[in-house]
Amino acid sequence: MTPTHHPAEDFLVAYAAGTLPEASSLIVATHMALCPDCRAEVRRLEALGGALLADMPEAPVADDLLASIFAQLESPQPKVGPIGGDGGLGVAVARRPAKASARTVIPEPLRGYLGCDLDGVRWSKVIRGVDEVSVPCGPAGGGAGPKVRLMRIRAGTAMPRHTHGGSELTLVLSGGFSDETGHFLRGDFVATDGSVDHQPVADDDADCICLAVTDAPLRLTGPLGRLINPFVSF
Amino acid sequence: MDRKPTDQVEVDRLNALLLRVARQDRQAFVALFHHFAPRLKSFLQKMGADAGAAEEIIQDVMVSVWRRAESFDPTLATASTWIFAIARNRRIDRLRQERRPEVDPDDPALVPDPEDPADRALLLEEESERLHRAIRLLPPEQADLLRMAYFEDKAHSAIATERNLPLGTVKSRLRLALARLRKVLGEEQ
Numbered sequence A: 001m002t003p004t005h006h007p008a009e010d011f012l013v014a015y016a017a018g019t020l021p022e023a024s025s026l027i028v029a030t031h032m033a034l035c036p037d038c039r040a041e042v043r044r045l046e047a048l049g050g051a052l053l054a055d056m057p058e059a060p061v062a063d064d065l066l067a068s069i070f071a072q073l074e075s076p077q078p079k080v081g082p083i084g085g086d087g088g089l090g091v092a093v094a095r096r097p098a099k100a101s102a103r104t105v106i107p108e109p110l111r112g113y114l115g116c117d118l119d120g121v122r123w124s125k126v127i128r129g130v131d132e133v134s135v136p137c138g139p140a141g142g143g144a145g146p147k148v149r150l151m152r153i154r155a156g157t158a159m160p161r162h163t164h165g166g167s168e169l170t171l172v173l174s175g176g177f178s179d180e181t182g183h184f185l186r187g188d189f190v191a192t193d194g195s196v197d198h199q200p201v202a203d204d205d206a207d208c209i210c211l212a213v214t215d216a217p218l219r220l221t222g223p224l225g226r227l228i229n230p231f232v233s234f
Numbered sequence B: 001m002d003r004k005p006t007d008q009v010e011v012d013r014l015n016a017l018l019l020r021v022a023r024q025d026r027q028a029f030v031a032l033f034h035h036f037a038p039r040l041k042s043f044l045q046k047m048g049a050d051a052g053a054a055e056e057i058i059q060d061v062m063v064s065v066w067r068r069a070e071s072f073d074p075t076l077a078t079a080s081t082w083i084f085a086i087a088r089n090r091r092i093d094r095l096r097q098e099r100r101p102e103v104d105p106d107d108p109a110l111v112p113d114p115e116d117p118a119d120r121a122l123l124l125e126e127e128s129e130r131l132h133r134a135i136r137l138l139p140p141e142q143a144d145l146l147r148m149a150y151f152e153d154k155a156h157s158a159i160a161t162e163r164n165l166p167l168g169t170v171k172s173r174l175r176l177a178l179a180r181l182r183k184v185l186g187e188e189q
C-alpha cells in the first residue's frame, strides 16, 4: 500500500532544488522511499532544475579554471566522503554501508542516520507509553537546529494534548495513529503548525513508530500536560 | 520532414558528450566544460555563492563529472539534469556543510515503482522537450517566481517581501506554474 498523505508541493520543490534544510530533507526523502508518487514528482522537479540550468545565462569563468580542473584530475584521487545514497540519478559520491533485509522497517536514508534498523534502537522513556531516541542530523555541534526524533507510542496510547510553537513534521514508519485531522499509516507524512492543538492516539493493534522533526518544543496543553510540562523536554 | 525540435537536438548533443566522457574522452569533456561552466556559474551565483566559491564548486562538479560519468544513464536523466543534481549536492556540501539525505534505490525497504521502465528513455526524451517548451511559455511573473523559488535559497515569505507581493500570491503563482508544468509533463507515466 502506498501512502495517502504527502508532503506539500513546496517541500518537494525545495528538496529537489536543494534548498530544504537537512532535517526536513531527511523526513521528505524517507517518505519518498515509501512513496513512488513523490519519487516520480521529485524526478520531474529535478528535470525542471536541469531545464532551468540549461536556460541560465552564461557568466564568464576564470581563464585558468579548466587547467585547474585538469590538474586536479591528474592528482591522486582523495578518498570519497559519505554522502548517502544516489537518489537514483547516480550522482552521490558514496553510499553508507547499511545492513538491510526484506524485513527491514526503517528505510534509507533514515536508517543510515540512525545507524541501525528498528530492532537496534535504544529507546529512552519520555512518559508512560511514549519512548524516543534522538536522530543525529545536521552539522556536528549545531545544537540550535530542529529536533529530529524517532518516537514509539505504545498501542492504544494517547499522546498528551499539545501545540507547537513552530512546525512539526511527522512520518509514520510502523503502526498508525489518529488525531482530529485523520488516520495515518506507514509512509504517511503529516505537517502541523503552531496553531494545531492535537492529541494523537496510537492504533490499538500495534505500537506506532514515527519520525518527528520539530523546530520548537512541544507545548503540552491538556490538564495533565500543564502539570508535567516543566519536567518533560519534548 | 521529421526534424527534431532544436531543444531536443541540444539535449541529444549534451547526452552524447557525457556518454563520451564516460569513455574518458577529453575532447568531449572540454566541450561539456565550455557549455556548462558559464551556466553553472550564474546558477551558483543566483543561489548565493560569490564568484570564487562558485568556481570552486564548478571545479568540484566537473571533477565529479569526469570521475562519475560512467554512472550517467540517459534513460534516467538528461545530461543537464544529471549535472544540475551534482551541482546542487556539491553546493549543499560546500556552502551549507550539510549532508543531503537521498533515497537508496537498492534499499530492500524501498516501496518499488509500479511502472515498467521499458520505454523510459522515450518518455524522458518527450518530457524534456515538452518541459523546455513549457518553461518558455510560462507567463513571465510565474517563470520569475519559479526561478526564485528554485534557485535562490529563499523562503516563500522572503520572495514575497522582495517582490512586494502578498505571501498568498507568491504561493498561488508558484502553484499555477507547477500545475502548468505538470500538465505539460502529463501525469500518465
Ligand SMILES: [Zn+2]
Pocket: A003, A005, A006, A007, A031, A032, A035, A037, A038, A039
Ligand atoms: Zn508521497
